[in-house]
Amino acid sequence: MAAIDTNGPVKIEPAMRTLKLSGHVGFDSLPDQLVNKSVQNGFVFNILCIGETGLGKSTLMDSLFNTNFESTPSPHNLPTVKLKAHTYELQESNVRLKLTICDTVGYGDQVNKEDSFKAVVDYIDAQFEAYLQEELKIKRSLPSYHDSRLHVCLYFICPTGHGLKSIDLVCMKKLDTKVNIIPIIAKADTISKTELQKFKSKIIQELQANGVEIYQFPVDDDSVSDVNGAMNTHIPFAVVGSTDFVKIGNKTVRARQYPWGTVQVENESHCDFVKLREMLIRTNMEDMRDKTHARHYELYRRRRLAQMGFSDVDADNKPVSFQQTFEQKRSAHLLELQQKADEVRQMFVQRVKEKEAELKEAEKELHAKFDKLKKEHTEEKKRLEELRKKIEDDTIEFNRRKAQSAQSTHTLTLGKSKKK
Ligand SMILES: Nc1nc2c(ncn2[C@@H]2O[C@H](COP(=O)(O)OP(=O)(O)OP(=O)(O)O)[C@@H](O)[C@H]2O)c(=O)[nH]1
Numbered sequence: 242m243a244a245i246d247t248n249g250p251v252k253i254e255p256a257m258r259t260l261k262l263s264g265h266v267g268f269d270s271l272p273d274q275l276v277n278k279s280v281q282n283g284f285v286f287n288i289l290c291i292g293e294t295g296l297g298k299s300t301l302m303d304s305l306f307n308t309n310f311e312s313t314p315s316p317h318n319l320p321t322v323k324l325k326a327h328t329y330e331l332q333e334s335n336v337r338l339k340l341t342i343c344d345t346v347g348y349g350d351q352v353n354k355e356d357s358f359k360a361v362v363d364y365i366d367a368q369f370e371a372y373l374q375e376e377l378k379i380k381r382s383l384p385s386y387h388d389s390r391l392h393v394c395l396y397f398i399c400p401t402g403h404g405l406k407s408i409d410l411v412c413m414k415k416l417d418t419k420v421n422i423i424p425i426i427a428k429a430d431t432i433s434k435t436e437l438q439k440f441k442s443k444i445i446q447e448l449q450a451n452g453v454e455i456y457q458f459p460v461d462d463d464s465v466s467d468v469n470g471a472m473n474t475h476i477p478f479a480v481v482g483s484t485d486f487v488k489i490g491n492k493t494v495r496a497r498q499y500p501w502g503t504v505q506v507e508n509e510s511h512c513d514f515v516k517l518r519e520m521l522i523r524t525n526m527e528d529m530r531d532k533t534h535a536r537h538y539e540l541y542r543r544r545r546l547a548q549m550g551f552s553d554v555d556a557d558n559k560p561v562s563f564q565q566t567f568e569q570k571r572s573a574h575l576l577e578l579q580q581k582a583d584e585v586r587q588m589f590v591q592r593v594k595e596k597e598a599e600l601k602e603a604e605k606e607l608h609a610k611f612d613k614l615k616k617e618h619t620e621e622k623k624r625l626e627e628l629r630k631k632i633e634d635d636t637i638e639f640n641r642r643k644a645q646s647a648q649s650t651h652t653l654t655l656g657k658s659k660k661k
C-alpha cells in the first residue's frame with residue numbers, strides 16, 4: 242500500500258510478525274554458504290605503499306607476507322613521482338589471496354615536492370574510475386572483474402624524530418577521503434625508545450591540527466572492539482622490516498643484526514610490526530575492503546555522477562529518478578543540439594548574405610570602372626577624331642597652298658620668257 246503526501250509516494254512497511262519454526266529448516270547454514278562461496282572465489286587485497294625512496298617499503302612487504310616479492314631498488318633521480326603496481330597470487334591453507342602491492346617510485350626525491358601527491362591521487366582515482374565504468378556497463382562482469390581499488394595506504398614516515406614533513410601532511414590530507422590511511426614510522430630501529438613516544442604524539446598532534454583523518458580500527462564489532470580500541474592508541478605503528486633471519490635459541494627469526502645487538506622484527510618489545518600485521522591482515526582486512534567500497538568509492542561515485550549531472554533530488558529538493566534525470570538531460574541535450582544547429586544555420590545565412598553584399602559591391606565597382614573607362618575611351622576617340630580632322634584640314638590646306646604656290650611660280654616663269 243502507498244500513501245501520497247506532498248513529498249511524493251511514501252512506502253509503508255507491512256507489519257512484521259516473529260514466528261517460531263517447528264523444526265530444522267536449514268537456513269542457519271547461510272553463513273557457511275557465504276564462507277564457502279567467498280573461499281571459492283578467493284579474495285583481493287590492494288595495498289598502496291607511499292614513502293621516500295629507500296625507506297623500507299619493499300622490505301616491510303616481504304616481512305608482512307613472509308615471502309620474497311623480488312623487488313628492485315628505485316633510482317633517486319627521477320624528475321617526477323610514479324606508481325608501480327605488481328599483483329601476486331598467494332595461498333594460505335585453502336584461502337587464495339590476489340594481492341596487489343603498489344609502490345611510489347621517486348617519492349620525495351624532487352627539489353619541488355609541491356605536486357608529489359598528484360600522481361598518487363590520479364592513480365587512486367583511475368582505479369575508482371575503472372570500477373565505475375565497469376559498474377555502468379550494460380553488460381557487466383563484476384564477479385570476474387579484477388578490482389584494483391586500493392584498500393589501504395601504508396604511509397611510511399621518515400624516522401626523523403622531529404615530526405611530519407610538509408609533503409607528508411599535504412599528501413595524507415589529499416588522500417584521506419580516498420583511501421584508508423595507516424601511518425607507520427619506518428625503520429623504527431633507528432630511533433630511541435623515549436624519542437619514539439614523543440615522536441608518535443607529535444605526529445598524532447600534527448595530523449589532528451591539520452584535520453587529516455587516518456583510518457581507525459573499527460570498534461563497533463564486539464568481538465574485536467577491545468583489541469582494535471587498544472591498537473588505535475598505538476598509531477602510528479613503529480615498524481622494522483628485514484629480509485635476514487637470525488637463530489635465537491632454537492628458533493630462526495626475522496631480524497636485523499647490529500654490532501651492539503639484534504632487532505627482532507616480530508618481537509613486540511622491539512617494534513610494532515606484529516601489531517601492524519595483526520591489524521592489517523588478521524583482524525581488519527575485510528573492514529578495509531568494506532570501507533573502500535562503502536565509503537571511499539561511494540564518495541567518488543557520487544561526485545562523478547553529480548559531475549555527469551545526475552542527482553537523487555531536483556533543484557527544488559524533490560526526489561527524482563535516474564530515468565527522469567536521464568530524460569531531462571536527453572531533452573536538454575537535444576534542445577542544445579537544436580540551438581546549435583539553428584545558430585550554425587543562421588551563421589551560414591549571414592555569411593551568404595555578407596558574401597552576396599561583397600560580390601554586389603565588387604560588381605558595382607567593376608561597372609563604375611567600366612563606365613569610366615568607356616567614357617575615357619569615348620573622349621579619347623573624340624579627341625583623336627578631332628585631331629585626325631585637323632590633320633586632314635591641315636593637309637588639304639597644305640595641298641591647296643602647295644598648288645597655289647606652284648601656280649604662282651609658273652606664272653612668274655612665263656612672264657620672264659615674254660620679255661625676251
Ligand atoms: N635500519 C633499517 N633499515 C631497513 C629497514 N627496512 C629496510 N631497511 C633497509 O633499507 C634499505 C632499503 O630498503 P627497501 O625495502 O628496498 O626500501 P624501499 O622503500 O622499497 O626502496 P625503493 O623501492 O628503492 O624506494 C635496505 O638496505 C634495507 O635493508 C628497517 O626497518 N630498518
Ligand SMILES: [Mg+2]
Pocket residue numbers: 298299300312313314315344
Ligand atoms: Mg622498493
